[in-house]
Amino acid sequence: MRKLTDIAKQDETIPFYLSVLADKTTQPEVYRDTFYALGEKLALQINKHIDSKVKVLLACTNEDADWLSKGIFDHLLSDYKNIAVFWNVRTAPSENYNLMIAPITKQYVEMQHDCDTLIICKSIIFTSCVVRTNLNHLINQIDPRRIIIAAPVIFKSAERTLRCEFDESISKKFDFLYFAEDDQEVDGEVIPGIGGDIYSRLGFNKDEKNKFTPEIVKSRRAVL
Amino acid sequence: MRIFKVPKTAYTYLAKKLTGGAANEKGNKYENFFAVYKIAGLFNLHKKSPQHGSVSGQCNAFIDDFMIDNQGERQYFQLKSSDKATWRNGKNPLYSDFIWQSFIERMGRRRFKLYLVVADQNKKNKLNSEKPWGLKRCAEVLHFPYHDSLYRQIKGDTAFREELRKLSYAGAAEDKLEALGTFILGRWGATDKTNISIKEFYEYISNLNLAFFASNDGNYLSESTVVILNSIEGFTFTINGGYLVWKFGSFDSGIMTYKVGTDKMNAFEREVQELNPTNFNQLEPLLS
Numbered sequence: 041m042r043k044l045t046d047i048a049k050q051d052e053t054i055p056f057y058l059s060v061l062a063d064k065t066t067q068p069e070v071y072r073d074t075f076y077a078l079g080e081k082l083a084l085q086i087n088k089h090i091d092s093k094v095k096v097l098l099a100c101t102n103e104d105a106d107w108l109s110k111g112i113f114d115h116l117l118s119d120y121k122n123i124a125v126f127w128n129v130r131t132a133p134s135e136n137y138n139l140m141i142a143p144i145t146k147q148y149v150e151m152q153h154d155c156d157t158l159i160i161c162k163s164i165i166f167t168s169c170v171v172r173t174n175l176n177h178l179i180n181q182i183d184p185r186r187i188i189i190a191a192p193v194i195f196k197s198a199e200r201t202l203r204c205e206f207d208e209s210i211s212k213k214f215d216f217l218y219f220a221e222d223d224q225e226v227d228g229e230v231i232p233g234i235g236g237d238i239y240s241r242l243g244f245n246k247d248e249k250n251k252f253t254p255e256i257v258k259s260r261r262a263v264l
Numbered sequence: 265m266r267i268f269k270v271p272k273t274a275y276t277y278l279a280k281k282l283t284g285g286a287a288n289e290k291g292n293k294y295e296n297f298f299a300v301y302k303i304a305g306l307f308n309l310h311k312k313s314p315q316h317g318s319v320s321g322q323c324n325a326f327i328d329d330f331m332i333d334n335q336g337e338r339q340y341f342q343l344k345s346s347d348k349a350t351w352r353n354g355k356n357p358l359y360s361d362f363i364w365q366s367f368i369e370r371m372g373r374r375r376f377k378l379y380l381v382v383a384d385q386n387k388k389n390k391l392n393s394e395k396p397w398g399l400k401r402c403a404e405v406l407h408f409p410y411h412d413s414l415y416r417q418i419k420g421d422t423a424f425r426e427e428l429r430k431l432s433y434a435g436a437a438e439d440k441l442e443a444l445g446t447f448i449l450g451r452w453g454a455t456d457k458t459n460i461s462i463k464e465f466y467e468y469i470s471n472l473n474l475a476f477f478a479s480n481d482g483n484y485l486s487e488s489t490v491v492i493l494n495s496i497e498g499f500t501f502t503i504n505g506g507y508l509v510w511k512f513g514s515f516d517s518g519i520m521t522y523k524v525g526t527d528k529m530n531a532f533e534r535e536v537q538e539l540n541p542t543n544f545n546q547l548e549p550l551l552s
Contacts, residue, residue, distance in 0.1 A: 127552065129521065131474055133450030143443040143474060146518035146551065172415070173439045180438065205415060250552040258545070261515065 041223050042232060047085060048219035054081055058192060058220055061241075062232035068243030071235075072107045075163065078192045078219070079111020085217055086159065086188060087117045094156040097182070099124040099174055102146075103242060104163050105254035112161055112190065113256070122150035125257050126174045127250045137228065142170040144177060145250065148257045150264065151181065158184040164234045165191045165198040165218070166225070172205050179210060187213045195230050196223040290410070294345035295321065295329050297417050297424070298381060298408050299457075300448045302330060302341070304427035306462045307469070311431075314463065321457035326361040326368070327378055333459070337375040340365055345383050345410050351396055359396050366402050378403040383410035414445050433478040433505030433519075440476040440519075447475040473528075474521050478505025483525030489533045492540060499544055510551065512544050518551055 048054040060066050060074045090096065096118040100109035105125045113123060127146035133139050160175050171189065179187075187210075189202065194216070203211045224231040239246040299321055309315055317334030325331065327340035342361065351359040362378050369376035380403065382388050388407040395403060411417040418425050418441050428441040436444075447469055452460075470477045483506060485493075493501055501510040506523035522528035532550060541547040 127518070129474060133447045134454040136450050136453060139446050139450050139453075141439075141443050141446045143439045143476070144437070145521055146516075148516050150515055173442075176415075176419075177437060177439060205413060248552075251549045253548055261513070264515070 043221045043223075045219055045221070051081065054078070054219050057081070061192070061234045064235050066235065066241070068241065071241050072243075075104070075107035075192075076111035079108045079113075079161070080115045081111075081219070082108075082161065082190045082192070082217060083112045083115035086112070086190065087115070089188075089215070090116075090118060090157055090186075092117045092119050094118055095120040095122075095152050095154060096157045096159060097122050097124055097150070097152050097155045097178070097184070098159045098161065099126070099178060100161050101125070101170060101174070102127045102252055102254055102257075103238060103244065103249055104161060105256050107242070108163055108192070109161050110256050112159065116159075118157075120152075122152050122155075123256065123260065124149040124151075124174075124178060125254060126170075126177075128170050128173060129250065130170065140167050140169045142173045144173065147177075148261070149178075150260070153182055155182045155184050157186045157188065158182065159188045159190060161190045163191065163193075163238050164230060165189070165194045165202070166230050166233075167195075168198045168202045168205075172202060175202075176206075184213065186215065188215045188217055190217040192218065193220045193222060193230070193234055194218040195225065195233075196221055290345050290412075291343070293412060294383065294408075294410050295343050296449060296452065297411070297414060298341070298343055299330055299452050300414070300445055301408065301421075301424050301427060302332065303448055303452065303462075303465065304424075304431055304445070306332065306334075307466050308427060308430050310462055310466050315466075316463060318459040318461050319457075319465075320459055321452070323458070326365040329381075334462070337377075338369065339377050339379065341379045341381055341406075343381045343408070347382075347384050347387055349380070349382055349387065349391065351391065351394055359399070362399050362403050363396075366399070369402075376402065380405045381408050382406070383408065385409075414449060415442050418442055418445060431478065432476045433507050433509065435504070435509075436476055444469075444475050444477060447472055447477075476505075476507070476519075476521075478507070479523065481506060481523075481525060483523070485524060486533055486537075489536050492536050493547075496541065496544055496547055499547065512548075516544075520551065 044055060057074050057078050096116060098109060098113050102125055125148045126144050128142040129145055130142045158178060160171055162171055165171055199216050222230050222233055229236055235241055239249045244252060303319060306315055315334060317332060320331045322328055323331045325340060327342045329343040330341040332339040365378055385407045388405045391405040409421050411420050418438055428445050432440055432444050451468060469475055470479055498513045501508055503524055508520040511517045535550050
């Protein structure tokens, strides 16, 4: 069962975009554009709470960088915004899915040691091992005043799980921003979620997804 | 010579204890994370000098949560995650379990040490100071803090983190230590926890992809690969614990998850030599 947030209920395009994601017949190009549009919607909400003069670091995984994350990044009003992109490998040791881990094998991080606001975005927050791993990696190096965890869809227990994984001194900085909360999962897939395995929906071969370097990384790397 | 005889009633109690042992989730986590800690410590010993012993969990003994049997010496560990542990209180006091176990070890003429492990430092100090006379020389109370996830154990327990850090490559970040600890935990959970060979366990983990288990097998990249990688402007790399760890410019960094000398890394080297990248954009897809 899906519960829309108040933000999503007040903007009829958001439930529409979420339904496009959940529709398994949506083609990759439309799927990607929909994530970009949802990123823009997330940015609209984030902008209400940040000053254009604050330093913002936007973190994401490589598969989210060119669409969801870029949608946020392009519409963030901050004058001092940077990105951090992570390549994680999710694996379950001894095929025990209660032990899921997501070590970082590659990263592109425009580090801001005096970052005020850290935004971690993800296409969907489910087990939260990727978000937790990447967030922990960053907060070991920076001390943001505020941490916004943004996703179009979240699984019902994910917010509580993430808060429990961090000391209160860190978790009190968390602001969760999402449009829908789902409470069903079948065989490791949130229903309706984002319509299944994101890599294949975006048009990636799942086994090769970590060979993909987002265009936003290539373009910023070339000029910075 | 005094002959110690363990009464039948004690063995009846032992049978009940084994069927009801480690029932609750907190207790399970505490035992499992402690097992990871001790196994990691044994792996570190094994790196210096081969260990030929074994480890067991929930063994057939009065002190039954964890046991190390190493070259004739046995170490038994009883874990108490709650703060209610005492030596003498309760229907089956800890003191009795420890005394019976010490009797059995003496009857078997084994070198042994018994450990009570508690989650609270103050509790540890108190129990050590109140140690019954009969256990003065053969038992000790240890502190192992409780955390409700392996990730938090790594963050909050310096000794635990250090054992994993020594097993991994130099400078490994917490996500790599978590991966290593989780692989040990996963493998431990997949065994029957009975007489698991330290040597075989070590070799199993050291060969796992994504375990970030350092080794210095003396494997190196071929000279032709090194020449190509060195020619890429802004790209630097080291072989660290057998892993290729790299940086590019100010923002990019990473690690190949397969160790040098493995089939996958040999394939990487072949790809590098065939493609002969001259800049990072050409090299980057090969680094995954």
